[in-house]
Amino acid sequence: MQQYLESLLEKIRALRNRSGMTPGKVIPKLIFWNIKYLLKYRKPRSTFKDNTVHIAFIPQAGIGDFAFAAKYVYCLKKTFGNNITIDIVVDNHFEAAECFWKGKKHINRLFNAHKKQNTYDCEIALTRFPVIRYIDKKRVDQVGSERLKQYLKTVSRFQLQNPLLYQSDYLGRCYSLLHGRTRENQADIENRLSMTQVTDFHIPLPENDEETFGKFGIKENAYLVIQTGSGKHFRNENNIRHWPVEYYEELIEKIRKINPSIPIIQIGEAYHKTVKNTDINLLGKTSFREMLTILKGARLLISQEGGLPILRHFISRKPSCVIFGPTDKNFMGFDENSNLNTNNCEGGCEWIFDNWYKTCIKTGKNSGCTKHTLPEKVIEFTRDTIEFE
Template identity: 30%
Template sequence: MIKKLLQLQRYRLLSHILWGKKGRHYIEKYLSSKAEMDQSQKSFPLKDSHTLRIAIAEGGGLGDAIMQTLYIKEIRKLFTGKIVIDFYCRAFPAFKNFPFIDNCFPYTDNHPSSNYDVYIVSRRFYIILACDEKKVKKFSKKFLLFCKWCKHLTDDILDGEYNDNLFSQYALLFGKNRLEQANVHNILPITRHTKTYCDLDEESFGILDEYGLTTTPYITVSRSVDCKYNGNHPKLWPLDYYEDLVGHLKKRFPYIKFVQLGAEFGYGRINGIDLNLVGKTSLNQVKILLKYALLHIDGEGGLVHLRHILNGVSAVFFGPTNPKIFGYENNLNFRSAGCVNPCEWVTRTWTNGCLRGLKKPLCMQNLTPDAVFTSIVSYLEKIKLYIYESQYEQTLSKIEKSTIAFLGMPGQTDIQWAKGNSLIIYTPDLTLRSNCDLFHQGQKKDFFAEYASPYNIPSENNYYDMVYINQLEQCRHPFYALQEALRILKPGCYLLVEIKTQLILDAVNKICTNKQDLKYGLLKITKKDYK
C-alpha cells in the first residue's frame, strides 16, 4: 500500500513539474480511469460457447469514439444469437447508456484481448487483435467476412503501416469519408447516410432553464481541440477571427445569444460571447446545448461530430484536415486555398504547428471571417418557422400515407399496422441490449426498425407524412419529445399522440396555437408553414 501511495505521489509531482495544473489533471484522470478499469477486470465474466464476446477499442478523441458507435450499432444488428459488445475509449462515460453497447471501459494500450472472442483496435481502419473464426462463423458469416477483410487490409495491403494519413488516402481512392473508412469495401451495411444514434440525459435538460435558453434562440461556439494538445494546434482558427465573426453576427441578429462551449482547459475566451460555459458543463449538458442551438460554429473536431449525430448543422473551419474525409454534406464547410493539401498526420509532429514553419498556418489565416459571415447569414435567414394546431380525434382513420414514423415501444399489433414504406423508430431505454429480434422482424415483415431516443430521432427535418407517438407518458420531458417528433414531420401533415396525463396536454398546449382541455384520447397535431 505504501509503495502504491509513493508511486501515486510521484505521478502527481512529475505531472505538476512538467505541465502544472493541466498535467496534474491529466494524470489524476488517467489514474481514476485505470482504477475503474482494474476493478471491472476483476469481475470480468469468462467466455462461454453460447455467447459471442466482442470488444472495440478506440484510442482517439470524442469524434473518433462517436464514429465507432455507428459501427457497434450496425454490427449488433448482424446477430440473432446472444452477444456482448464492449467499448473501450477515452470518453467512455458518454456512451454508457447507448442501448447497443453492453459495457464501456476506459481505453488502455494493454488490450485485454484474451477476454474476448473478437478484439478490434480502431485506427480508422480496424486492426484485428483476436478473432475466434470458428465461433464467429456460428453467429454471423458476414461479420467473419468483415474481420477477415480487415486483417487482409492491415496485414497484406497496408503491410502493417498504421498511419492515419495513409488510411485516409486509401479511403479516398474508393470515395469514402471518415464515417465509411473502416467499411471501405462495403461488407457492412454502413454508408455516410446510415442512421446514427445519440441519447439525451433527462437529468440534464435543466441547463436550458438555468441559463435562460429555453425561449431564447442561441448559437453555440467552440474554439478547442483534443485537450492533450496545446494552443499551437493548426486546427485552431485564429481567436481574433472568432471575435470578428461573433461581433458581426450579433449586429446582424441582436436577438440571438452566443454561447461558448469547451473543455476545462480552453483555447481562449472569445470576446463578445454572451455566455461563457467553457469548463462549466458535463458532456451530457453539452449534448443538450448542442441539440437545441440554431447553429454550432467550430473547427473540425469532436463537438462537430457530436452535433451531427444530434441531427444539427455546424459551420466548420477546415485547415490541416480534409473536408472530403471529415466533412458532413449538411454542414457549412469552410477551407481556404492558402495551403492546397491537408497535412494531417503527414508527420507525427503535425499537431505542434504549421509544418511549413509558418507562425500562423496559411490554411487558417487565409480563411477570413467575411466569407464565413456571408454563408452563416444566408443559412440563418433560410431557417423556416412553423405553427401547430391541435384537435381531438374519435378514432384512428385508415392510414394511406406513404412515409410513417412510429415512435415508441411497438407491440405485435403496431408491427402489423406498420407496413410498406412505414418506419418504426424504437426507443428502447436499454431493453434491446441483448435482443435484436425487432430488427430482423422488420426485414421479414416489410418495415424498418432503428434505435432512437425520444428526444433525438435519427431522421432529417420535414421527412414523414405522419408521425405516431406511443407511450409518451414515459418521457419526463414530453415537450421536447413532441418538438423532436414535429421536427421530422412534413408541413401540411399531422402527428398523432395519446393524451394520458396532464403533463402531456400541457406540452401540447405550449406548442400549439390553440389550447385544449384535458380529455383522455387521441390528439392530432397539424404542422403548417408560418406566414
Template identity: 20%
Template sequence: MNENVNRILVIRAGQLGDTVCASSIIEPLRHRYGDSVTIDWVAKAGIGRVFSRDPRIHKVFELGSRRAPLLFNKGKREVVVESWRNPYDLIVNLELASIFNVMVRLTKAKIKIGMPYRLFEEPPETHAVENLHLIYESFLDQNSMSLAEPKLIGTPAEEVRERYALANHYIALVPSNSHHHLPPEKNYRNWPIEHWKQLLARLSQQDRQVVIVGGKSELGFFEYLKPYPPNVLDLVGKTDFADLIGVLAAADAVVSTDTGPAHIAGAVNTPVFMLIGPTNPKRTAPYKTPHNVVQILCANLPCSPCYHTERFKQCPKNQCMYDILPEQVVEAIALGGD
C-alpha cells in the same frame, strides 16, 4: 455468419472525433442482430463517457493507456476477464494498430472481425467513416449498411435548456481544439483570436443567444477571448459529454474548428460550419449524410492541406486560417449552409 449474436464487443479507443465516427457501427449492429443486442465498447479513458446517456451501449471499458501491453494494462485485462466470465458472440475491432492484437486474441468470442485476423487498409483521401465501412461490409448486409452513419444520444434538449438557461434559439461556438495547450500563434488548427472576437461581436448583436462550449482543460485558451460581449453564455468546462451532446443537438447551428465537438454536431444533425485549413476535410470533417448540413469554410490555399507533412512543420503562419473571415462565417450561417 452465425446469426445467433446476443453480445457484441466494439473496440475503438481513439479521440473524441474517432469515437463519434465509430458510433456509425451501432445502428447497423442493432438492425442486423436486433434492438435487444448487448453492445459493450472499449474506449479511451474519459472519451467513453460520450455514451453515458446512450441506452444502446451496455458497458464501456475505459483504457488509461492504449499502448501499454496487456500485462500492465488494467483496462485490457478487464476486457479479457469479462469475456471469460461471459463470452462474447462477436468482437468488432475497429483499431488498425497492432497494440490490441493480444487482447483480441485472448478475449473469448465466437466471431472476431478485424485485426489481428484481417488488416483493412485505409485509403488516405477517404473519410474516416467510409474507411470504417470497409470493415462493416465484411460482415453486414446492405440494409444494415444503409444505417452506417454517426449517431449519438445525450441529455434531452429540455433538460439542458433548463439546466443552463438556454434560449429557444442559439448558436454554439467551439473555438478551441486538441492543441489548446499551445499558444494561439502556434496552434495552426486554430482560427485567429481576433477573428473569434469579431464573430462573437457580430453574432451577439443578432436576436439569438450565443453559447460557447469547451472542456475544463481548455479554460486557459478562452481567457484570450474575454471579456465576452452581451448575449453570450459561457459553458466552458461546465458540461459533461452527455450535456455537451444535448447542447449541440438543441442549437440552431455550430461553428467549430477541426475538433471533436464538430463531429458531435454532425452526428446529432445540427448544421455545422467548420473552419479548416491545415487538415484535410475529405478525411476529418464531420461525416455528411442526407440528414445533416456540413459546410466547410476554408481559404483553399494551394499549400492546404498540409497536416502531418514537412510543409506543416515549416509553416511560419497558418495563413489558411487567417484568410477565413468572420463575415464569411456570418453569411454562411445566414444562408443556412449547403
C-alpha cells in the same frame, strides 16, 4: 506476432501524439510497456460456452473518434444481428462512452477496461481502421455464421496486408477517399458493413433538455454556439488548426449587427482560449451530457474543425459552420454543414508529417491556413441562419 506488433504500433502512436515527449522519456516507457506485455502474454481462450460470438469492442483516441466508432458498432450489430453480442470496453472518455452506448439496444454492456474479466471470442479495437487484437478461432468457427467468419477474415487479412494504413493516418485517408469513403465510414473495410448506405444512425440523448436549458437560462434553437479548441490530444496553444480568437470576436460583432438579440455561447474545455465578447461563457462549466444538450439545441455551431462538429452531426444533423485548415474538408466534412477553407492546399496536409498541427508544411512556420478564412466569409455562409427568428 501480428497482435504484438499492432499493439506496439498503437503504443508508439499514442506516445508520438503526446506533447513534451523526448527519446529519454519514450525509451523507458516502451521498455516498461514491453515488460508488461511479456508478463501478461498468453494465447487467449474464450470463457463463453453459448452459441453467440461475444465481441469486446475497444474505441480509441479522441471524442470525435468515439462518435465515428459508435456508428461502426451500430453497423456491426445491424449486419450480424443475434449471431453476436457486443460489450464496449473503454479506458478513457467514460462519460462520453456512457452517452454513446449505455442502455442502447444493440449493446450488451459497457464498462471500464480495468474491470474486464471475461476473455472474449473476439476483441476489436478501432481508431481509423478496425484491429482484431485477438480471436478464438475455434469458438468462432463453431458458432459464427459464414458471413461473420468471412468478415473477420477480411479484417485480419487487411491488417496483415496494409500495415502502412494503420501507421499513417495520411495514407489511411488517401486510401479511403480512393475507395469512396469519408471519415464517417472509413472503418468499413471492403464495404462489408454497408456503412455508407446507413444514413439513419444517430446518437440519442436522454430526455433532460429542459433541465439543462433552464440551468443555463437558454431556449432551444434560440442561441448560437462557438468553440475555439482542439481535442485533448492536440492541447497546444500554437495549434495551426485554431481559428484566431480575434476572428471569433470580430465575427460576434458582425453577428450582433445582423441579429442583436440572439445569445452567443462559448462551450468547451476550461483550457480553451476565451472569446471575451460572448454572452455566456461555459468553458469547463458543463458536464459532457450537458454540453451535448447545448450543442444539439443550438441554432448554429461555428467552430474550427474538431470533435464538436462531429458530435453535432451524430446527435442532431443540424447545420454547423466549420472552418478547415490542415484537415481535408472532403474527408472530414458533413453535407449539412458549411465547410470552409481557403483552397490554399488541395486535400489537406493532416498527418503528412508528425508536427502537421504545429507547422505549416508550405512555409515551415507556426501560422495556419485557417487565418485566411476571414469572418466575412463565415457571415456570408451563415447569414440566413443568423437572421432567422
